[in-house]
Amino acid sequence: MMKKVKEILSTYDYEIDFYIREDKVVFLKGEVNKWQEVVDIGHKVAAVKGVRNIVNDITSKDITVKTEDNKKQIQEALKGNVTECDVLIIGGGVSGCAIAHAFGKYDLKTIVVEKNSDIGTEATKANNGNIHPGLLAKYGTLKAKLNLKGNKMYTDWAKDLDFELQRPGSLVVFYEEKHKKQFDAMRLLKRTGLGYFIKPAKQMMRTPGLKWLTAKEVKEMEPNIKGEPLGGFWMTTMGIVEPFEVVYALSENAIDNGVEFKMNTKVLAIQTEGNIHRVITNSGIYKTKTIINAAGVYADKIAEMVNDKFYTIHARRGAIAILDKSRKGFINRPTGVVKSGGNKNSKGGGASLTPEGNFLWGPTAKEVYDREDKSVEAADMEYILALGQSVTDEVKKNEIIQFFAGIRAADYREDFIIEKSRTVNGFIHVAGIQSPGLAAAPAIAEMVEKIYKKDHKLKVKENYIKTRKRTPIFRELSHEVQDKLIQQNPKYGRIICRCEMITEGEILDAIHAPIPATSLDAVKRRSRAGMGRCQSGFCGPKVLEIIARELEIPLTEVTLKGKDTEILERENR
């Protein structure tokens, strides 16, 4: 292993130091010219046989390293109140919320701490909402295993937790003869069972619901796709969800079962003595025997706080365009086109859709140093446009209503890291949860539950509540039910968002939800007010007034997405 790592580093014209720890973790240090080189070196070393993972402390000249000195903040925080709990989950993304939902079953005091003002506001809100079938995850990885399992588990999740899951499957189409031959070969491997003996085909053999389509069948299924494809491949188990609906559903059920969620609570440091951790946050101290680290792109920083950093997260930004619903039904399932080459770190992308019927074009995949860099560059836009228009060129650029970007929390082995710390008692890593983290979430939570169960005797709560019911979605109800609802609460009779037909009653439901929506964006995600073509242009000021009124705060204190994002500077009349 030593020889191989040396060999890799010798191909670069830089002084890079490394050492290999007993547990086969490789530590890298040095300086190179470009950030992409840092990432490339990391990947190459992590791929060496036997390497457990790598801590990549190489810097590059094209970036300014940000160091956060929070000593003063920690000193202040140490004076905070102490709350005790059995399990503390760090991070309220889909991983943290899924784990909270699973732990809600047991007689435990479980708390989730989330640094932002709402749950699901990082990678979890910025994805394609695809419940991937599992075919494209690399065979033998944890990602691949949990993707296959998680995909299946979504059916029960959606039923029990009352969120929308559609399973239109996803379609891949091809236009070139060489691709047709490849797909024919895959079909043969699947049909004969020979694929079980060929490594690149092994994941396909384990993925259910694969169907090979003729050119005619493709056109019948999707008459609006571009040109004359030679055939297609339908992964029938692919699902689509609205990811934030999933986290609200999970958290609300967890809260019904006694789990507490603490928003605006950022973990700054962890002090560990024997079996007890004191987790220091900007709003108090949490004393706990078990920490579950589901901090997304900051999971390695949290691991460092307990001296168990054996991986480095590198940020891979993905940008997506959302189109309005006027094209609903134009394409009926996530669809991509087989191209030669492609990006090995992305699932390819193309034209996806939300359960509501908005198209999602993208995503891109770009390595960025800054974990907060959610910008969308002109090059991203061009790439996204080309992706969408490779599926259909009838849909035009001006149908895009918004671009957004999220950060994939990748480690250098490009796999999930879900394990109990080998050196610290009561610490579970849930890191490297990049795509398909949303699809795998139920299986991730189940795995964490099993790890915890091995060391603890657990009792299911006597009054455990298995199901959750969502608040009314006015536009989906029959006129009779709408009438009844308005009679009970006239606020359901006042439309605030005209594009999406969202009533004041639904906005109030969002603001007074178990995890209250306290910002414009949080109300938008929960109720859809502002998600339409005008993107809040019309309803934004009204929603702002409703938030101020309900929270009893001045208009100038209402934010777009939490602290430091106030919308109005002053009131002028």
Ligand SMILES: Cc1cc2nc3c(=O)[nH]c(=O)nc-3n(C[C@H](O)[C@H](O)[C@H](O)COP(=O)(O)OP(=O)(O)OC[C@H]3O[C@@H](n4cnc5c(N)ncnc54)[C@H](O)[C@@H]3O)c2cc1C
């Ligand atoms: C562009 C893009 C497209 C994608 N498409 C798909 C897809 O279609 N299907 C799919 O399965 N997956 C997809 N993914 C991946 C998926 O979004 C992620 O795997 C998943 O959301 C990860 O969830 P998480 O909870 O682990 O992380 P996150 O959602 O990032 O949550 C981590 C949470 O931890 C909090 N946190 C961090 N540090 C601290 C701290 N110090 N104290 C307190 N809280 C803290 C953060 O604020 C955050 O809320 C995509 C990702 C991207 C970026």
